[in-house]
Amino acid sequence: MSLEEFYDELNYVDASRKNRLKYAHMVLNDISLLPKLIDIMFRVDDKISCRAAWVFEFVCDHYIYAIVPYLDVFCNQIKNVYLDSAVRPVAKVCCFIAQEYDSKHPNTLKKTLKPKHKEQIIEVCFDWMISDQKIAAKAYAMDTLFILGKNYSWVHPQLTQILEQDFQMQSAGYKVRAKRILKKLNK
Template sequence: MLLQQLEHTLTKSKMVKLAAIAGNDSLSLPELLDMCFYHRTEIAFRAAWILEHVTTHYPERFVPYLADFLSRYPKQQNPSCQRHFTNILIFLTGNRAEKKGIRLTGYDMLPIVETTFNWLIAVDTAIAVKANCMEVLYNLRHTADWITEELHQQLLFLQRDGGPAIQSRSRKIMEKLNG
């Protein structure tokens, strides 16, 4: 059923409806997460878009699958899905998730940090994903001593060699780091 839904172009309103179905337990979140790795990239993208919406609007449904998401995050190779996955991590590592009682303590975040740095550094990573990576790493800077310094170095590099959008975002994150 889910695959049939995802085979067709997804409007925002249709995505919101599918996320609501997932939010009320009528759509399998493990199946949705599996679809984020589907071999047809457009289907994987649509699944990741829905998963992001479920995470931010129905976090209580997502939390039971948090460990599975975190373990699969480093395996995501689809650039369009990487954008949604990093958006999910921005939510999970930010204040909104904490206010809803979601905490990442107890999870091994090193693979997440390493993957996120790899995506940030990779030349072929989409600008939006790089921008999200900066935010994720900023939010995770307290999970390991070395993250702040490495992020600082990468931000300096991106300010020097990145395009205008990346330079702007890296300056904002740098200001937060130095703040």
Template sequence: MNSEFYKNIANSTAYRASREENAHFIFTNSHLFPDLLAIALNTADKNHFKACWILELVLEKQLHLLTNYLAVFCKNIYKFNNESALRSVSKICMYLSQHITLTSLQEEQIIENCLDWLIQENRKVATKAYSIRTLFELGKKHEWIYPELKRILSDDYMKYSAGYKAIAREILKKIK
């Protein structure tokens, strides 16, 4: 583990500029990507959610960096509980569902976690929104997802914010 890089993560903030600076560091030092992923996946590390923020920005532009680590990532996403980390992880799941060919097991792991995040009432809308988009994408391959997604979105429609309602309307319109 590169201690200077870890220190950069620990000192990063939620400000976009801070996260982008660390993401740029990974772009120019891609050999440190495994370290970033290790910190992000270590939910016992008090800075793992900061690593998730950076990981999200890195993968938004260079999703291929996760290719060799897909199995590890998908196997461990159930461990995330920190809402700040979950927002990033659910967005990464969305990227994966849209742009990467996943194995059946990886799809199953992502689907299971997205459904869990979607039905848990204490989850933030952003995590739910990315989960909805991920499930919609994977539902193109797994026909059982759309009826389940439709039921959840219809049942939960009145419980959440305008943002949730907007994504629910959009997806319900697409799956009818």
């Protein structure tokens, strides 16, 4: 399938879980579609990029190692994503990466995720935390920063400061997640 054909196909992606899963399986069954999906996802001024991000999230949820050959592209481009509907799934993928990296078992991401990648993810997560993002993106950013911050002495103090500073002005959902992260940070 050509890039243009795949782009047209993404017009049929909707927000339903069943639909996003269908397209994720299409990509997982033909992994040559993954670089095309990533290309479309990072066309950040195009509304179809959001649909690509939804599918990409499901691909990574089912097989996080699919991202490994594209870590450079992903980490270099995530800072450019700004549409709300794309930021949330991209933030969730950052969280998947952090969780897999933090796994107690040896895995491919532990070997391939370079300090540069972690720093790029940390930077964009802090940007999401201090900008006007929806709660879901901030929640995934909190979790990612907590996990990756274990390797950087400056991250946890910065995260604590942001959470405490923003706590009173945020939604109930934010407060629940922030309390949980603050409790972990204070141990």
